[in-house]
Amino acid sequence: MQTLTVAIGAKGIDFFTKHYVTDVLANDLKGMKFPDHDVPGIKEFTIEDTGSTWVYCEHLDVNLTNGKLQGFDPVYQGVKQQSNGTFTLTYDAEKFTVPYTWAEQWDRKACTRFGCDPATSQGPNSFDYNPSIGKLDTTVTVSFAYDSGRNSYDIKYQSSSATPSDSSTEPPGDSVIQHEKGFWGGKHLNTDAVAAIGGVEFAKPVQDSINPMLASIPASGKLTDDITFNFAVGDSKLAFPGDNGITIGVTGEVAYKGTPYPGPQPTALPVPTPPVDDHHVEVYVSDYTVSALHWAYWKAGKLDLTLRPSDLPDPDSLKVKTYVTAVKAFKPYAAFAMTAQVTPVALPQKDIPQTYEFAQVYEFTQATETILQKQLPSDVYALIKTSLDGNAYTQTSDLTADLRQLGVAEQYDEAIGKATRVMGMVVTQNLEFALFIEDGKSRPQIVFDLLRTDVLQNLALGRSGNAQTMQYDFHKVTFDATLKSTTVPGFDKVDFGGMVWPIIGEPRYDEALQKLGKTGVALPIVQDFTFLFEQAQLSIQEHYVSVLADVAYKNA
Structure with a gap:
């Protein structure tokens, strides 16, 4: 098993060695x-x-x-x-x-x-x-x-x-x-x-000074007290291709309080070629690590939400009276407030509430819109810029449906698809969204199954506690709320979940997801070295995320 693969080029080896010789090793030798x-x-x-x-x-x-x-x-x-x-x-x-x-x-x-x-x-x-x-x-x-x-x-x-x-x-x-x-x-x-x-054998101070630092690599996988990434050597082992660089396969197994992630085993992850330019290191990250982090976050209860009127910008969003006109069955409870609960639920026959996969997606970003501005008539571009800016699609049919609704002619579909199509990481989440009427008695409830689809965007490197991580944002694509059960007599508003979820549950759940993304996937690194976060180049490939980066040393 390996969920991370690492390649260190000649520049990276030289950088690491230089700073240990000039700092750690030099100090040790001075007292030898x-x-x-x-x-x-x-x-x-x-x-x-x-x-x-x-x-x-x-x-x-x-x-x-x-x-x-x-x-x-x-x-x-x-x-x-x-x-x-x-x-x-x-x-x-x-x-x-x-x-x-x-x-x-x-x-x-x-x-x-x-x-x-x-x-x-x-x-x-x-x-x-x-x-x-x-x-x-x-x-x-x-x-x-x-x-x-x-x-x-x-x-x-x-x-x-x-x-x-x-x-x-x-x-x-x-x-x-x-x-x-x-x-x-x-x-x-x-x-x-x-x-x-x-x-005098000068090599002994080299060995004695560097090995304690190398021993710090496993500790760099400690994301929190309960969430850890295991950085043992994986299937590709430690290798020296062509005697020109170092490659390492890393298991990257994720555990929550010692319990390993129960999701599917990762697909075979290739090993990058050691960089031959000025970059120090390249890391490939599989979807397993991102999905496993999501699972651990769920097990820690960090995605469970309980919301009351005072938790929302508009408290009336959780007052029954707000919906009496649209939902006749609410009339007997018009004076009461509601409590909302959002809970990720394990998928059928699985112990995980989400799936991640690499797939072609369509994203309307500033970069893609700049391309479209040069290729489309000004009126068509203005329509897309106004209506689709920031949108993301995982299905071609959904994109073309929106284009037809906007009145964009079919002849522009190919150019729009080509400009916006990128490889993305798609996450599907299974949630339960429940509303409880706080009547002081039976607490009538309405429960919805909610399936939400997001794509990951804005990949970057950052720090989370003592760990250095690959971080990202969740961008909602679609959601579907289905009435599961209710104890409110006469309730038949089956589309009510789709109406209130964006107002009540989605904003706070978005915040929880962004915290998850800013925690990020831990990457293996030696103590006292730091990835140059701002200069790193991250890209989603067909089966993995590529991280091309340089590192800095604490005293450099």
């Missing part, structure tokens, strides 16, 4: 401690030569401890994707030091022409040692993998190398090695110390 390093058995050398006495240093052992970086500021150079999900990061640093504690121990041997005294042990003596590195070129190779057992993405260390150059390591001024003729020991120590710095 270097391993202790021993330079044993430095060659014997003369400390003093008076012509009659000679003093020698023998068995000099130097131990370097407490090494750390100082003034280390790595500069990101780039990342190169290798085979099988491995990546090589390159960065360098200039003009920094690696302070150590220098501890030395040696044997002092004094000699004359008559012989040598027994050697005496000296030390250990400790000094500060501050080798400096002019430049350090570092490469770190890691692999990117998914651990299904932990539901976590991991960066795993493969190898690293560091090449120092322009190094300077003057031994401590009070060290015995300062007496060495030609500083053979100092040069030897210099070479060894620099090699130790270059041999």
